[in-house]
Amino acid sequence: MTNTTGDTTVLRGQVLDGTLGSPIADGAVVVSGERIAWVGDAARLPDAYRSPGIRVLGGPGHTVMPGLIDGHIHISFGEARSEEELALYTPVEYRAIRAVWNARKVLRAGVTSAFDAATTYNVAASVRDAIEAGMFEGPRLAVAGRQLTTHQGLEDSFPSSMQFPPGQAGVLVRSRDEIVEAIRLQVKDGVDVIKVSGSSDSAITDEPLDSAAFTAEEFQLIAQETHRLQRKCTVHARSRESVLHAARAGFDWIMHASYIDDEGIELCLKNRIGITPTLTLLANIVDSAGESAGASIIDVFKAEMDAAAENLGRAYRAGVPLVCGSESGWSLVPYGQWHAKELEIFVKLLGLTPLQAIHAATDAASRCLPRWSGRIGRLQENYLADVLLVSGDPLQDIRTLQDPQRIATVMKGGRIVDTTTPIPPRRVWPYEKHRTFLPGTFHYNRETRSGEVKP
Incomplete structure (x- = not known):
């Protein structure tokens, strides 16, 4: 596996918890192990999660949301x-x-x-x-x-x-x-x-x-x-x-x-x-x-x-x-x-x-x-830490979530997924695809005295 594991991670930014509740404009999500330990306003982040040794991701201009x-x-x-x-x-x-x-x-x-x-x-x-x-x-x-x-x-x-x-x-x-x-x-x-x-x-x-x-x-x-x-x-x-x-x-x-x-x-x-x-x-x-x-x-x-x-x-x-x-x-x-x-x-x-x-x-x-x-789909305490850190605000432009360059971090069960190492292209074998001569029928065109493909 190429993913990295951290005991505790704090993700900062606008927080969308997956429910229809109001976003937290300047929020924080704490991940401990494979689960979410705390969610709330960043100003109220407990001192235990402010240690210099704790990994912090995101910040202004980012959105934290469920996977x-x-x-x-x-x-x-x-x-x-x-x-x-x-x-x-x-x-x-x-x-x-x-x-x-x-x-x-x-x-x-x-x-x-x-x-x-x-x-x-x-x-x-x-x-x-x-x-x-x-x-x-x-x-x-x-x-x-x-x-x-x-x-x-x-x-x-x-x-x-x-x-x-x-x-x-x-x-x-x-x-x-x-x-x-x-x-x-x-x-x-x-x-x-x-x-x-x-x-x-x-x-x-x-x-x-x-x-x-x-x-x-x-x-x-x-x-x-x-x-x-x-x-x-x-x-x-x-x-x-x-x-x-x-x-x-x-x-x-x-x-x-x-x-x-x-x-x-x-x-x-x-x-x-x-x-x-x-x-x-x-x-x-x-x-x-x-x-x-x-x-x-x-x-x-x-x-x-x-x-x-x-x-x-x-x-x-x-x-x-x-x-x-x-x-x-x-x-x-x-x-x-x-x-x-x-x-x-x-x-x-x-x-x-x-x-x-x-x-x-x-x-x-x-x-x-x-x-x-009851374990996925929300940023909520004790839920599994399946979390996205997005560069940008999908509430302003929902298409942000379609741009792979805007998906800054993918976390599944507290593990950060490697999204940077390219996946090499794979060979497609003949037994996977049907083969045809043409994508249609090759008709004779009297005016041009040549053929043309028609569906």
Whole structure:
């Protein structure tokens, strides 16, 4: 390990504790060992922490805040460019090694904890355990297994003439018995959360407002069995109907919910259900228009962004908790680069204040990591010392948290993470990527008497 350890460190600057409480303009956070020992106004810093031998970091112009919690990553996905690359390419052994390598990027970006929302094979749980055992550096993880899906769900995207790929990040369930068996097997294998593919993607389904992959009774069965086994459950639910089913069933939180309606909002409030919108992936698709995605796909995701702005903004104003998540793991959201983009989207698109967005990426996001409940997400005495020292003021410009040069110090469990030693580029092996002749079809142009590539 290249990290350094100090018995006591004082971090100085504006203090944002992760809650919605008022910032401390000139504050101090004391870290002793792996935990936070004191938080308050710097003028009231106890004499015991004023010794010349104590390490002091930060000062004027800095902000001290909790480490970011990313409520939606996929550490096993390896920045796949397509469902085919994800499900069919790369041996499972290499996926695990690659995931550990990528976990270090996530931590260095200031993400000290994350929820892995679906895995290929059982890679995410293995990475979680290896990090927790001290074998490798990475964020604290809570993990789902392969998400439960039906033929109408997110993961069953391959032709029916072929078998369901073993490398897909889902498990196909065909009956109530198979649903129960899948839940029990994943709990046996050590997952923290059961994830369900409750709807398809808005780019695939013809009815984004009114479709669900499971019946209302099946949603109820999943929630009941998961909670009986003392686990949490979450759901990929973009459509109105899937949100309603999940909220009625008492799922612990919902992912996406772009087309949530007033009834869904009321159910979320009644059952204390939060939402992880995960708009960064959509935003990056829209921003990359003209690069690779087709115009029709761009229009679909623009429409979903517009719907999310209206519906999720209304949900938050009504009192539904929101959680920041990046969906890092796809090629559009590479590890270590886009984890703080969601905060900017929350501010610009959903109308949150920067303080509210930071809360959504720290304290509020801790609901996604039940194994660390009450120990992460806040700068509070006896919490784990997962701390960021930021050069600048994210309350004035929320994009500050996206600039790696502004992340002055990343601390996880009281240990300062090495963010300066460059991570060498790695070789990408042929078995990781699918190969094509051209990104389209080579058509003959009669006027130029030559060929041209068309999508």
